[in-house]
Amino acid sequence: MPSSSKPEPRLLFIAGSAREKSWNKKLARLGENIADANGIKATFADLADYPMPIYCGDIEVNDGPPSNARKLKALMGVHTGIFIASPEYNASFSPLLKNAIDWVSHVKDDGEAPLQVYKSRVFAVGSASPGGMGGLRGLSQLRLVLETGLGALVLPDQFVVPKAVDAFDENGHLKNKDNQELFKVLIQKLARAAHVLHG
Numbered sequence: 001m002p003s004s005s006k007p008e009p010r011l012l013f014i015a016g017s018a019r020e021k022s023w024n025k026k027l028a029r030l031g032e033n034i035a036d037a038n039g040i041k042a043t044f045a046d047l048a049d050y051p052m053p054i055y056c057g058d059i060e061v062n063d064g065p066p067s068n069a070r071k072l073k074a075l076m077g078v079h080t081g082i083f084i085a086s087p088e089y090n091a092s093f094s095p096l097l098k099n100a101i102d103w104v105s106h107v108k109d110d111g112e113a114p115l116q117v118y119k120s121r122v123f124a125v126g127s128a129s130p131g132g133m134g135g136l137r138g139l140s141q142l143r144l145v146l147e148t149g150l151g152a153l154v155l156p157d158q159f160v161v162p163k164a165v166d167a168f169d170e171n172g173h174l175k176n177k178d179n180q181e182l183f184k185v186l187i188q189k190l191a192r193a194a195h196v197l198h199g
């Protein structure tokens with residue numbers, strides 16, 4: 001890990017699916033394990049543990065953002081790099097993920113600039129799908145939201161797992177060792193970028 005007075009980078013791995021057997025959770029968990037095995041502090045967060053109502057302005061006015069949006073934002077805040085693995089739904093990313101992103105974007109803590117939690121982290125994105133394109137098309141939509149909507153820095157590199165049903169072994173590793181290595185390289189790059197830009 002980089003040697004400087006800055007704190008070490010911490011990476012958060014999130015999947016845009018709450019499904020128990022989600023391929024994207026498998027990918028996010030694999031990312032956490034790879035980071036861990038390479039000396040990078042890492043956390044996996046399961047969105048199933050952060051249920052939130054579909055965003056509605058009336059809920060926000062009457063009750064404020066849900067406590068799980070506050071909790072998720074706080075978790076994001078203690079990590080400097082965030083990897084999101086999202087399913088592709090009809091060429092976009094999942095509504096579960098969009099809803100969580102939207103709610104978190106409306107949690108504002110005292111003295112904080114708008115969207116600070118997005119603007120002060122580095123993101124990388126990936127996807128897994130039973131289909132042959134691996135969910136690639138949804139990632140351009142996710143990038144649009146993160147970069148244009150929220151002002152986040154998203155690494156140009158991304159990681160896609162096509163035909164996910166056959167891609168993972170029984171330990172959750174990618175059977176294709178070259179692909180597993182490529183994923184490791186992306187995670188290491190995310191950690192370096194997070195360290196350089198945000199400490």
Ligand SMILES: Cc1cc2nc3c(=O)[nH]c(=O)nc-3n(C[C@H](O)[C@H](O)[C@H](O)COP(=O)(O)O)c2cc1C
Binds near residue numbers: 025088129
């Ligand atoms: C409404 C809907 C739309 C979908 N659209 C796509 C698609 O455009 N491309 C694709 O590769 N898979 C598509 N899928 C299949 C998902 O990739 C598949 O269900 C995947 O397993 C979901 O991710 P998860 O395993 O992480 O839950 C779609 C699934 C649903 C429910």
